[in-house]
Amino acid sequence: ETGVTQSPTHLIKTRGQQVTLRCSSQSGHNTVSWYQQALGQGPQFIFQYYREEENGRGNFPPRFSGLQFPNYSSELNVNALELDDSALYLCASSLWGVSNQPQHFGDGTRLSIL
Amino acid sequence: QKEVEQNSGPLSVPEGAIASLNCTYSDRGSQSFFWYRQYSGKSPELIMFIYSNGDKEDGRFTAQLNKASQYVSLLIRDSQPSDSATYLCAVRVPTGGFKTIFGAGTRLFVKA
Helix, strand or coil: CCCCCEECEEECCCCCCCEEEEEEECCCCCCCEEEEECCCCCEEEEEECCCCCEEEEEECCCCEEEEEECCCCEEEEEECCCHHHCCCEEEECCCCCCCCCEEECCCCCCECCC | CEEEECCCEEEEEEEEEEEEEEEEECCCCEEEEEEECCCCCCCEEEEEEECCEEEEEEEEEEEEEECCCCEEEECCCCCCCHHEEEEEEEEEECCCCEEEECCCCEEEEECC
């Protein structure tokens, strides 16, 4: 069974730039959720993708956008980067509509904005 | 009111003691409840999940759920220094195919 993989592991950008983070879901999972975790905070839900569409979004501005591909992998795109975007970005996969099974997380991408 | 609330701690217990971690949630429609452990700089690691009222035991860990009180807890018996980490409570809510909301986490220190 292949677990959730994320790339890159670390990334340094400057204010105003754009970034794309990638996630491959665990085999058998069709839903990908993205989270932002600032230092000392819990993961904050950004959005969730199922059937290549966004299904559910947290309190994040439109400059945070995503994609899901037919193989269930996903991208998170962030435009016009701000200093506060510095965080650990986590991807988790699961099965759509199944409430009693846990999400499985990738190792995350550490994004630093200078 | 936050959707999922945890005491941020730190909670400090001596080695061999029982650590008790608590979590409350606001959405009565919440279906499932998860406890994750997160070491500094690492991603969350699932410890246990529970979706029925009562207790669920797995080794040194026991999860307790009381849906009437909207309360879920995690007990760690025979705490070890390696248990020192941040413990995240997560709640799955029936919105858009179920989304998972996390608390801010409780930092646990187990003193040798």
